[in-house]
Amino acid sequence: MSIEHPTQTNSIVDVLETVLDKGVVIAGDIRVGLADVELLTIKIRLIVASVDKAKEIGMDWWETDPFLSSKAAEDNQQELEKENQDLQNRIEQLERLVEGNQIK
Amino acid sequence: MSDLIYLYGIVPNHPGQNECPAFKGLDQTHEVYTLSYGTLAAVVCTLDGGEYSEEALKEKSNQMEWVQEKAFHHHEALLTIREALPVVPMKFCTIYASRSSLTEMIESHKEKLVDLLARLEDKEEWNLKIYCDTAKLKEEAEAHNLTIQAKRDEIATMSPGRQYLEKRKLDQVADEEVEKEKDAFCTDFHEELKAFCEDSTVKDTWNKQVTGKDVEMCWNSAYLLATQDVEQFLATITKMKEQSSPSGWQIEATGPWPAYHFANLS
Structure with missing residues (x-):
């Protein structure tokens, strides 16, 4: 089987869910109001998908x-x-x- | 405006240990460096106070390209650090206004951070996602599930009007059986894998809109295991993957990850 390296683009979901959602939360001084992970992932996935799509149709x-x-x-x-x-x-x-x- | 400090994570600080790798920080301008705190060190980079103020970040965090690029930078930075040293990874965009407030945070969590780093040494985090083709599973269940078969035999003896109603009910039964089967498959496999691991955690599953896949995610979990056990852990996954793919299962293991799920301070 192939073990996927986490930096591959097909694991956007993995990266975002861990980086944005997990990791140790001892919040810093600067508050960053990131939207909910699910929503962010969907939005970002759409961007990536549209770049892939553009390549596919020669754009x-x-x-x-x-x-x-x-x-x-x-x-x-x-x-x-x-x-x-x-x-x-x-x-x-x-x-x-x-x-x-x-x-x- | 004064500079800010972006914190990637906490690493050990012992004489003769591996050096923390050098790379460009979040703004692609400032270099990443370490600040020593006794047996601990913080991996940080400097950020311009104006460009990364709360106000400015509010704006940036609404631009998906920015979030994507920087979230991946944060992640890749931690992967790079992890290759050299055990690391307690911070959440994306952990930023301190001054050296003194960073120091205060580290001093107040010092004992816990030291324990965590000792625990993470020679360990790897691996993530597991299981997807399934529900339609295929349902077909299989209808062909082989004993509960469904018994019900179908029973229906065959009924009057035509009754049969129609009962068939619809049977369809519901089939859906329930598939749900049960999914649950059993995933939890059994999870139990099997847990035997290799020091710790594990079950995470939320994501819907198709999030995963972008045409199959449904039915399991999502993370495991912390000793490096020496990884080979066996992965061999078990490979075996299961081969066995189960004909019936519509997709198993994906990714790693090694920075120990995002096992570096809890609370």
Whole structure:
């Protein structure tokens, strides 16, 4: 059987119920009025579900947008560098051709 | 506004013990550090007083993305600490206004905290959730349950009008039998697992809206056990999982967790 690690997203319920509900309560000085665990879990699960759903229907454009994703920015950078190199090679070839023509 | 102190948990403080791991705190800016209190240490991080005031937190705690991110941070922080040292985990968002009020809390609970840490040493918390496919269980019960079978045989001898009424009643009986069976399955298994454990607690079950599953949660519990017994504990679960899945049961064990359920101060 697989033993699920508690940090996996499929155990949101486990994490929230323990972190928000259990743990030692010797309340700190700052009062934090968190809503009831059940309600919070439902709300958060909906967010996670909607992100998963968005990916499923291909609405994951932000992952390839260099402004929103550093990985996309990196990929983009590599592509630009390659394009730059290709163009430079072509210019060199052209310059050589031009030089050859002038000598004649 | 003066800085605040976010408390993750309490760890032991003995010479030569593992170091508390270093990581970024709740605000992803300040580093996590420890404050010594004799044989105890508090794992804390600094928070900006303005950004995390009661007012500001009231606002933040209404933003689900914030709650999700920070609750997971709190949990992952405790998992990280737990890998190095036994820890008494605090509830999410335990924040002190000053060093002196944190000190006061720790001093007033010191004896209890020392006992707890000794108890949690070399122990692991594991959680168990059992789900079941109620429709499948009902089918099984209708096919094999002796009470239901006897009732059905009885109905077959009745007049057609009476049969209709009795069949509806039988359906109710089937529902009750399924409930009984669920209860028996879960409590029996819980008893079996308790034999490996130092402590255990039965928790509320959650409805499908909360779990997001299409099967019903019928059991939710937590166990505290010695690290050396974990293997056997999990083997027992694996065996039960294999045995029971054809009849519609799903058994999920997760862990090891920080001992959220077994670090009670009261």
